[in-house]
Amino acid sequence: xxxxxxxxxxxxxxxxxxxxxxxxxxxxxxxxxxxxxxxxxxxxxxxxxxxxxxxxxxxxxxxxxxxxxxxxxxxxxxxxxxxxxxxxxxxxxxxxxxxxxxxxxxxxxxx
Amino acid sequence: xxxxxxxxxxxxxxxxxxxxxxxxxxxxxxxxxxxxxxxxxxxxxxxxxxxxxxxxxxxxxxxxxxxxxxxxxxxxxxxxxxxxxxxxxxxxxxxxxxxxxxxxxxxxxxxxxxxx
Numbered sequence: 001x002x003x004x005x006x007x008x009x010x011x012x013x014x015x016x017x018x019x020x021x022x023x024x025x026x027x028x029x030x031x032x033x034x035x036x037x038x039x040x041x042x043x044x045x046x047x048x049x050x051x052x053x054x055x056x057x058x059x060x061x062x063x064x065x066x067x068x069x070x071x072x073x074x075x076x077x078x079x080x081x082x083x084x085x086x087x088x089x090x091x092x093x094x095x096x097x098x099x100x101x102x103x104x105x106x107x108x109x110x111x
Numbered sequence: 112x113x114x115x116x117x118x119x120x121x122x123x124x125x126x127x128x129x130x131x132x133x134x135x136x137x138x139x140x141x142x143x144x145x146x147x148x149x150x151x152x153x154x155x156x157x158x159x160x161x162x163x164x165x166x167x168x169x170x171x172x173x174x175x176x177x178x179x180x181x182x183x184x185x186x187x188x189x190x191x192x193x194x195x196x197x198x199x200x201x202x203x204x205x206x207x208x209x210x211x212x213x214x215x216x217x218x219x220x221x222x223x224x225x226x227x
Binding site for chain 1: 155156169200220221
């Protein structure tokens with residue numbers, strides 16, 4: 001059974017810092033991995049999708065890496081801003097259709 | 112059609128009542144998913160449709176839960192005889208056929224259910 005773990009559970013940093021969020025998964029036989037952002041009481045917004053054959057994806061100040069063999073992914077946020085405050089979720093898809101999510105990292109950027 | 116639409120956004124109901132939620136996926140997406148998210152947790156898979164066929168159901172989906180997707184378009188999720196433990200955010204997602212687009216999931220804004 002696939003299990004996804006995100007560390008840390010919560011993170012608070014001052015504005016402007018670069019930061020890294022971690023995601024690990026127990027079964028390396030994944031099809032892809034997707035990072036989402038969730039604002040309080042809202043739905044999920046897709047940030048980055050990494051296929052199993054890829055090592056990283058970039059979008060603006062965000063960079064996500066994937067090391068499938070070790071079961072790890074990181075989300076790097078450069079030059080953090082207060083508007084980046086949200087919960088960040090990673091999810092993996094294996095051979096089945098469903099996504100398996102981690103519990104999320106609650107990020108607070110302090111002005 | 113720019114995204115996945117869910118209605119209602121919020122629902123407060125008394126224990127024992129039935130509730131129904133609706134999800135309208137992105138029109139060209141033939142795959143539709145329902146997830147449930149409780150406070151402080153990641154979303155958990157409930158069920159999956161490919162076109163109108165319900166292909167997988169989680170053990171979380173008790174007999175009180177039923178989902179449909181008539182004609183392979185919108186979907187409804189009904190909860191009968193609601194219990195306080197059903198209070199959660201119910202999320203719908205859709206995805207294109209494999210090979211089209213980026214193959215990622217697009218989620219709606221969710222329906223927040225509160226059972227009192």
